[in-house]
Amino acid sequence: MIEDEIKPWLLSIEPISGESLSHFLGRFRRQNHLSCSALGQLAGIGGVIARWEKFYHNPFPSDAELMALGKLLNVDLSTLRMMLPTLGDGMMCSPIRLCGACYVESPYHRLEWQYRSTGGCDRHQLRLLSKCRNCDAKLSIPALWEDGCCTRCKLPFGAMVKWQKSY
Numbered sequence: 001m002i003e004d005e006i007k008p009w010l011l012s013i014e015p016i017s018g019e020s021l022s023h024f025l026g027r028f029r030r031q032n033h034l035s036c037s038a039l040g041q042l043a044g045i046g047g048v049i050a051r052w053e054k055f056y057h058n059p060f061p062s063d064a065e066l067m068a069l070g071k072l073l074n075v076d077l078s079t080l081r082m083m084l085p086t087l088g089d090g091m092m093c094s095p096i097r098l099c100g101a102c103y104v105e106s107p108y109h110r111l112e113w114q115y116r117s118t119g120g121c122d123r124h125q126l127r128l129l130s131k132c133r134n135c136d137a138k139l140s141i142p143a144l145w146e147d148g149c150c151t152r153c154k155l156p157f158g159a160m161v162k163w164q165k166s167y
């Protein structure tokens with residue numbers, strides 16, 4: 001691992017409160033034009049980034065991996081930990097879920113949508129969507145939510161609120 005080497009060409013971005021690591025890593029990679037493998041290589045943590053972006057957290061990200069990544073991203077360990085489930089908490093890697101009403105207010109994927117125990121959005125009293133109801137496509141992983149719409153039919157996530165039942 002390369003220690004304390006400054007990477008001045010990398011642009012930092014601010015994590016958003018409640019944002020999932022997958023969504024944050026996607027934003028960071030696009031900003032810096034990095035592939036998953038390039039980011040893992042720069043951080044010295046190998047090929048884990050692509051798995052983490054898919055919510056595959058087994059084996060669970062170690063402090064050492066997260067600190068190496070955080071140094072590169074300019075984000076501290078506790079902030080990265082908050083973008084991940086607490087070890088042992090039930091998390092679904094599939095389907096990716098969405099509250100369209102939340103997305104309209106602030107366009108990012110919330111970690112809490114992936115908890116098994118989350119039945120709906122408490123803020124809007126709406127059930128979460130687990131696919132695009134317009135074309136039946138699965139929602140892509142949050143790391144790829146660049147355009148904020150269904151990858152197949154291009155319906156904006158915010159417009160999907162009409163299919164969310166009250167909760």
Ligand SMILES: [Zn+2]
Pocket residue numbers: 099100101102103121122123124125126
């Ligand atoms: Zn909501």
Ligand SMILES: [Zn+2]
Pocket residue numbers: 132133134135136137150151152153154155
């Ligand atoms: Zn669609």
